[in-house]
Amino acid sequence: MKKQVRLKIENISLVIACVLFVLMFGAGAIHYDHFGSLSTFLNLFNDNAYLIVVATGITFVLLTGGIDISVSSVVAFTCVLSAYLLQLGWSAAVVICIVLVIGLLNGFLIGYCVQELKIQPFIITLASQFLLRGMCAVVSTVSIPIENNFYKAAALNKIAFKIGRTNAKLYLYVFLALAVVCVAFYVLNFTRFGRTVYAIGSNELSAGYMGLNVKWVKIGVYMISSFCAALGGVIFSFYTLAGYSLQNMGMELDAISSAVIGGTLLTGGVGNVLGSVVGVLIQGVIQTIVTYQNLNAWWTRVTIAALLCLFIVLQRIISIRADKRKGGH
């Protein structure tokens, strides 16, 4: 309702992403037994709920034209610290609050450095990535199991369906992830904060001249990204029921490529969170196919990185063409 269908980069790549998803899922369903089922589809959500949350958060940063490569370490640190504190007997509520606050704080520091000290986001989030990854090892170098009852309940509680003869299930934490997506969608499309995010990505100088609060929105997006990474970490610790310092190495690539495949421009100003969710699902399908095919798990990475390159090039070509068309008038 807000915007009519405009043939813009955002829409084109979102359509391409959806088509790609359907094609891949379809190909899997034809090729493998048991693939083309509701259960496989829902498992994409079960297995990637944490990534949906992280990708949603990072979309905010990408929309301003920034980048955050610290998210994988935030996820890992959240898991390790949670596992450690729970082992010491802390209550689940307190632990979750602590890790979320750490996420917010990390985001604030990054945002502050980017906005006030004018440090390149790539550099400062690289520093944060190594810092937090190192902190994981300081807390524990071995994997710590989580035996807290709340965590176990969160890990196991699910809604089961039975359609025909197939069983399908959806874990409760998936709903948490979907709620995050809904809130993010609302914020980006219907609040001044969200629109300012787009304005900054489109032209930061103009946004300032138009009297928008560039400073706090820019700090805000890094806080959102880091907070979502911490929340993703909480969901990931439900999922694995353990904390290990080498978990999720390189996951920032997954998050960034989800957003890009879903139509977010790395230069900012264009994109939306629904696209990022589709991007995550595409990665899920790739992963499932790799598993079915019994390939080395690294093939997932290779394929995703190749897709990322393809989409970035595609975006550039589309926008160069658009510029040319305009120049022609």
Next chain:
Amino acid sequence: MENDLILRMEHIHKTFPGVKALDDVEFSLKAGEIHALLGENGAGKSTLIKVLTGVETKDSGTIVMDGREISPKSPIDAQNAGISTVYQEVNLCPDLSIAENIFIGREPRKRGAIDWKSVNEKSRELLKEFDLYLNVEESLDNYSVAVQQMIAIARAVDVKAKVLILDEPTSSLSTQEVEKLFDIMRMLRERGMGIIFVTHFLDQVYQVSDSITILRNGSFVGTYAADKLPMLDLVGKMIGKDFESLEAIPKLSGEKKDAEELLAIKDGATNEISDVNVSIAKGEVTGFSGLLGSGRSEIARLIFGADKKTSGTTFIDGKEAEIGNPLDAIKRGIAFCPEDRKKDGIIGDMSIRENIAIALQSKRGLLHKVSRKEADKIAQELIDELAIKTPSADQKIKNLSGGNQQKVLLARWLATDPRLLILDEPTRGIDIGAKAEIQKIVVELAGRGMSCIFISSELEEMERCCTRMFVLRDKKIVGELSGDEISQASIMKRIAGENKA
């Protein structure tokens, strides 16, 4: 009369390191008035505007708006005080819709959420007042600069501004678009808004302005009623000398010297232009004349090897010469000052010396370093010769005024001692005084035997400087003039496509 005064700035001082940008400047604006703010580049216009809009803070002085003293610290402050600005480069967000560009930051909301329906409706209504009927949900970058500018004005007006500042609004508009803009300005004046109009185009000042304030070298010269100040006096006050001295520049286009040919292109073509046959003589100023986009710059880029040649031959001194890229051209003594000095020319954060030495260095190759002593000497010589106004060669080039930056660029190429100097719009956006100086330098250089290609939109300076001229229309050379044939009328006729004068 005091009553309808909405803005008064008094005793404004502002100093930048080494430069007194504003020295005891005053300015006042009445409601329902279009007030032109004029001055050469570096006179302090932009600084005054920046102080007023909170981009810079003043050192001392008072700004009184509607009887209350204000001291804006940011554009938001200024906006809240009722001062809106539309900058030269339109400052909107190209990826957002038109409606959103008008309303972002103050969107109508319903239960906390942005009410897109009313955002769009209100924008449509607002634009109707400007006679614009657009699809407001489309993104801004689908529209021309002219439309974007109207939208920027619409936004500025709708924030309930009492003072609207238009900073060089007409520089990228066509004549019709300028007319439309003026209609809008007049309409806003009727509504009682005070408009500050900053421009380089003096004709336009008289078309719309009620009063004129002139600054020179950071000082206040005076405020005059537009109908009581003839243009000649206006120019005199801007440059601080009378008009006669400007006219006294020798008109070089005297008799055509039968000079030897330095460079020629036969049947040259690039992807942009074809059928290029030109010949450049030694010690002459050759002009490429035509409208913007007629192919003037494309020929220059072809000669310099900046655009890939698809066919044709280049001759230098009568011998075939292969110029495949700019480095070939530089090595053969061709220098090129491009059109957009901010984008292609100056390196803002480097010193004047470094900016001058850089082309010499690239001509010599990376292994033969231009020594500091040599660079110092060359820079100082050229600073003196071209009268570049700067405290020292160590000054960062971005701190200079437009005219002086242009001179540094000229110096950069002169340092390589070129045989052919190509100047693409060397006087655009710089003030009359600096313009005259640059024209004089070009003519003098040619007198010393250097060949020069001069490209400019201003026919008057083309007439003054060139001894030979190629006229272009729609990417084709449509005429060649030399010596006394060159006059503004004859150029114009060829541009307009009348076959023979």
